[in-house]
Amino acid sequence: MVEDRRAALDEVMEARGDWPERSPWLREAVAALPRDLFAPDRLWRWDGHAYVPVDRHVDPDGWADELYASQDAAAVTQVSGGLPSSSLSAQGIVVDMLDALLLEPGHRVWDIGGGQGWNAALAAWRAGSGRVVSTEIDPDLAAFARERLAAAGLDVETLTTDATVTAPAGGRFDRVIATYAVERVPWTWVEAAGPGGRIVFPWGRLGHVALTVAADGRSASGQVQGLAQFMADRTGPVPPSAGPAAFRAVRGDGPAETKRIIDRSLAPLEGDWDLKFALRVAVPDAVITTGRDEDGVNAWVHDGTAGWAMFSATGDGGSALFQGGGRRIGDELLHAWEQWEELGRPEPYDYGITVTPERQFAWLNSPDDGPRWPLYEAAAAASR
Structure with missing residues (x-):
C-alpha cells in the first residue's frame, strides 16, 4: 500500500x-x-x-x-x-x-x-x-x-x-x-x-x-x-493573525480617523500572487483578509497592534478606504501597490535578500542598485 x-x-x-x-x-x-x-x-x-x-x-x-x-x-x-x-x-x-x-x-x-x-x-x-x-x-x-x-x-x-x-x-x-x-x-x-x-x-x-x-x-x-509556506520559528514572536476576529480585535469600536474614496478595484488582492508577494515585502507586518460581496472585493487590513484599514467596494470599480489606530496602513499598501506597478510588476523570483551584522534588507533585481526594503523586525513590531 x-x-x-x-x-x-x-x-x-x-x-x-x-x-x-x-x-x-x-x-x-x-x-x-x-x-x-x-x-x-x-x-x-x-x-x-x-x-x-x-x-x-x-x-x-x-x-x-x-x-x-x-x-x-x-x-x-x-x-x-x-x-x-x-x-x-x-x-x-x-x-x-x-x-x-x-x-x-x-x-x-x-x-x-x-x-x-x-x-x-x-x-x-x-x-x-x-x-x-x-x-x-x-x-x-x-x-x-x-x-x-x-x-x-x-x-x-x-x-x-x-x-x-x-x-x-x-x-x-x-x-x-x-x-x-x-x-x-x-x-x-x-x-x-x-x-x-x-x-x-x-x-x-x-x-x-x-x-x-x-x-x-x-x-x-x-x-x-x-x-511555499512553512512552520514559523518557535522562538520568535507570534505573527499577527488573519481573519475577521483578528481584525475586529485591532479595529475596536471607535470611529475611523480618516475616510476617502479610491479609484482602484481590489480584485487583484484575491489571486495575483505576484502582487501579494510584493506587498508582503514592502509592508511586511500588514495582515490582509479579503472577501467578496455584490459590490466587489473588500479588504480588511491590520498590523496586529493598533493600525487598521478597511477597503469597502463601492460597486463602481472603486472602494471606500477607512483607516484608524494612528497609522495609515491602507495608504502604505496603496503606495506599495503603485510602486510595484511602476517597477513593471516584478515576479517573486526577481527579489532577493542581503544580510549583514548591522542590517538586513530585501531587494529587487540587484542587491547593489535595485530598490530596497528593510526586513521585518517582528520583535520591534510586536512591542510597538
Whole structure:
C-alpha cells in the first residue's frame, strides 16, 4: 500500500517536471530513504473543523493517503493547542530546497529544525557519513529523529538546541539549511557557513531563499528560489493573525480617523500572487483578509497592534478606504501597490535578500542598485 503511494507520487513528480535536472541524486535519495521511514505512526488531518488523528495501525490506508497526498502537501505530525506545530514538509518542497542548496559529496551540512529527520537523512545520503549535523529545539522530536536516522543506518549527529542563537561546535559548515520560517536571518547562521558557504532558508510567509556568504564573511546575499509556506520559528514572536476576529480585535469600536474614496478595484488582492508577494515585502507586518460581496472585493487590513484599514467596494470599480489606530496602513499598501506597478510588476523570483551584522534588507533585481526594503523586525513590531 505505502509502496504504491510512493511510486504514484514519484510518477506525478516526473510528469510535472519536479525532479531537478541539476540534482538527479535527489530522486535516488528519496527512493532509498522515503518519507514513510521518518513519519510517526500518528498523523493529523484537517476535517474542516479541527485536526483529527490518523493512526497507522487503525487506518493504514488513510495514514498512507495523508502522507503521500500530493507533492505539494505537508503531513502534519504534531498538533499543539489545536494548531500544527511540526510536519513532514511536502516532498516537492523538500526536493526543491535541497536542490537550491547545491549540495556535493563531502560537504559539511548543518540541518536546522530537524523535525523527524527526513531532511537530514537526504542530505546525509548525498554528503556522506558523519557530514551532517541536525539541530532541533523540541527534545521529543530530536529523540524521534535520532532513532529513525539510526534505524536507517545513517551517521547523523542530532542535537537539541536553539539554532537561532547557538551553532553546533566543530567549525564551519559548507551548507546550512533551515526548515522553519524566519523573518530575519540569525547572524549565527552566516558565521557558521563562513566565506563561500550557502544558506537555504524559508523567508517569512513567502518562500525560500538561497544566500551565499561573501569572501570576507561580512555579508550574505541571494535570491528567492521557490514559493511555499512553512512552520514559523518557535522562538520568535507570534505573527499577527488573519481573519475577521483578528481584525475586529485591532479595529475596536471607535470611529475611523480618516475616510476617502479610491479609484482602484481590489480584485487583484484575491489571486495575483505576484502582487501579494510584493506587498508582503514592502509592508511586511500588514495582515490582509479579503472577501467578496455584490459590490466587489473588500479588504480588511491590520498590523496586529493598533493600525487598521478597511477597503469597502463601492460597486463602481472603486472602494471606500477607512483607516484608524494612528497609522495609515491602507495608504502604505496603496503606495506599495503603485510602486510595484511602476517597477513593471516584478515576479517573486526577481527579489532577493542581503544580510549583514548591522542590517538586513530585501531587494529587487540587484542587491547593489535595485530598490530596497528593510526586513521585518517582528520583535520591534510586536512591542510597538
